[in-house]
Amino acid sequence: MALSKSQIPDTAQHLLVCGINSCEKICQFYCNPCHQPMCEQCRDKHQKSPETKNHEVVEKCRDHPNKDLDILCDQCSVRLCSKCSTMPVHKGHSFTDLEKIYTEKSAACRQEIQRIQTYFIPTTKDLQSEIKIDATEIKTIMDDIRSSMKDEGKCLKTLVDEVTSDNLEKVNKMEESLREMLQSQNKTYQDYISYLMDLLEKFRGYLSSSQLKNNPIIFSLTEHLKIQPIPETTKPVSPVFTAGRYSKGDVAKLLGRITVPDTKPENRKIKPMDTASTQLKPTVKQNKSDVKPTLSLSSSVTKVRKYTVSGVDRVYHLSLGKSGRLWVSDKDGNLVQTDLQGNQLHKIQTNGKDEGYHTVTQTEDLIYTDRNNKVINRKTPDNTITELIKTRDWTPISIHSSHINRDILVGMVKPGEAKVTRYIKTRREIQNIHSHNEGQAMFSGPHYITENTNGDVCVSDWKKEAVVVVNKSGKHRFSYTGQGLSKFYPKGVCTDHLGHILVCDHHSDTVHLLDPDGQFLCLLLTQQQGIKYPSSLCVDDESNLIVGQRDTNTVTVYKYLQ
Structure with a gap:
């Protein structure tokens, strides 16, 4: 001081x-x-x-x-x-x-200042940005979990309502059967009483008759006094209702639970500081291998390759697996798996037609519809085929396995009606999309289905002459009816990594490219590029467009992004 x-x-x-x-x-x-x-x-x-x-x-x-x-x-x-x-x-x-x-210390301080300004602060801010991204992702994940929980609750309520309705119907039938039995017994006794009254009247007639020589009781009283015994009947056995014994924990098991994986959190990656020299460079050079290429539309479409698929006579639908292998189907139910050269790997016979009735999951399972039996089957990579879902009185015609949440989207029809149903991984039905808020039918024939990167469900409905797009909650977003065309017959539909929607127009022999909001961008493929009757398409991991046509059993691969 x-x-x-x-x-x-x-x-x-x-x-x-x-x-x-x-x-x-x-x-x-x-x-x-x-x-x-x-x-x-x-x-x-x-x-x-x-x-x-x-x-x-x-x-x-x-x-x-x-x-x-x-x-x-x-x-x-x-x-x-x-x-x-x-x-x-x-x-x-x-x-x-x-x-x-x-002087020496000042130089060291200036170097530390430079290190702080050029490395520590920017790197820390990058980590802060990463935390913000994680926070956004966590919010999305938790919203999805909340939505799934609500869907599970709705699904359970629907099942409870269905079981209760079935039980009530059984009770009604039991009651009707018991009523019929009791009514029959009542009629038996009523008929017996009528018999007794007739007999009583007959005996009274005998007693009041003045003509003794003609009175029947004089000759055979025993025969006339023989009275039929009272009919025997059984008392009804009443049904007994045994209430289900369940607890809150039992219901919780039915609805699933949320858990945190028992894995150690990964440390955030901190960019290493360049120590090649004692003088820190003004900026940290970014490793080119860490930079993801930005995709954009190419100025032209280039044909990459073309190959023939044996085992089918036409190509109506394509399903692509992670391995790059294709499942190809024709309208006669032939379903073939092929490699990138067109060599046949597997073949199964189905009852599928000219629609998108098969899809490949992230675990490489093939899922396909069975129109005749109204079920959906699963074929695992080891060639085991099992029944996955029963669609009851609805005929499944198209299917798509979500790569976002592994839900299964199924297009189904029955006389005068059409809908798209969403099933979760447990094969429970959690959503039915069939009409607008005004009550108008959304679909007529959902023949091809896909899902966009934003969760939108895109349905190619050639009966409506439109590609109908709804968001994840089933609300109608837009319908694409062709760009200035008098007729538009959409067939195969898919999306790419940029959220573009690609759809085959069977009428004009073209492939249309739309943005995620349904705005027409261009005719990606036309007759001038050899396209005829395009029916199916998909985009592989290299952003190549694979196209199948209904007039040939060849598959053509195009490059349209760069």
């Missing part, structure tokens, strides 16, 4: 005092531009003032106030003035110029 002038002992009268605003405290510092000694507090104010913040303020020696502290004793690690260095206590010691030390 600085002393005032009155507190300075007589033996220290040679010390300078602060002259700033009559402070008069012992000074330890000196401003060279102002030629003014100052105490520590006044020094701080002096260096904070906008007018004097750049002044050179040096520290004065306490023992020799007229001398600057300009050297460092290497052995004692204390700052000294040149006069102090001659004192006996520092005899034989080595000294280093403080200005030299300051």
Whole structure:
């Protein structure tokens, strides 16, 4: 703490005092531009003032106030003035110029400042941005979980309503059967009473008859007195209702549960600092291998390759697996798996027709509809075929396995009606899309289905002459009916990594390209490029467009993105 002038002992009268605003405290510092000694507090104010913040303020020696502290004793690690260095206590010691030390330390500080500005702050901000992205993703995931939980609840409620309805119907039938039995028994006794009344009347007639010689009881009383026994009947056995015994935990098991995977969280990746040289580069060079190429529409469409698929006579629908292998079907139910050269790997016989009745899951399972039996089958990579879903009185005609959440979307029809149903992984029906809010039918024939990157469901409905697009909740977004065409017969439909919607027009022999909001962008393929009767298409992991046509068993691959 600085002393005032009155507190300075007589033996220290040679010390300078602060002259700033009559402070008069012992000074330890000196401003060279102002030629003014100052105490520590006044020094701080002096260096904070906008007018004097750049002044050179040096520290004065306490023992020799007229001398600057300009050297460092290497052995004692204390700052000294040149006069102090001659004192006996520092005899034989080595000294280093403080200005030299300051220059070296300043260079190190500037380098650290550069490191902070060019690496630590940007890298930390990148991590903050990553946290914001994670927060957004967590919000989306939790919203999806909440939605799935609600869907599970609705599904369970629907099942409960169905089971309750079935049980009530059984009760009604039991009651009707028991009523019929009791009515039959009642009629039996009513008929018996009528018999007894007739018999009673007959006996009374015998007693009142005056013609004894003709009275039947004179000859055979025993025969006339024989009365039929009272009919036997059984008492009804009443049904007994045994209430289901379940707890909240039992219901919770039916609805599923949310869990946190038992995995150790990964540390966020921190970009390494370039240590190739002691001087940090102004910017950190980005590794080219970490940069994902940006896709955009190419100025032209290029044919990459073309190959023939044996085992089918036409190509009406294509399903692509992760391995790049295709499942190809024709209108006669032939379903063939082929490699990239067209070699047949597997073949099965189905009752599918000219529609998108098969799809491949992320686990490489083939899922396909069975129109005749109204079921959906699954074929695993080991060639095991099992029944997956029963569609009851609806005929499944098209199907798509979601690569977003693994839901299964099925297009179904029955006389006068059409719908798209969503099943979750547990094969439970959680959503039916069939009409607008106004009650108008959404579909007539959902022959091809796909899902866009934003969760939209895209349905190619050639009976409506439109591609009908709804969002994940089933709300109608838009319908595309062709770009200025008098007729539009959409067939195969797919989406790419940019969210484009691609659809085959069977009428004009073209492939249309739309943006995610249904705006027409261009005719991607036309007759001039050899396209005829396009019926199916899909986009592979390399963003190549694969097209199948109904007049040939060849598959053509095009490059349209760059």
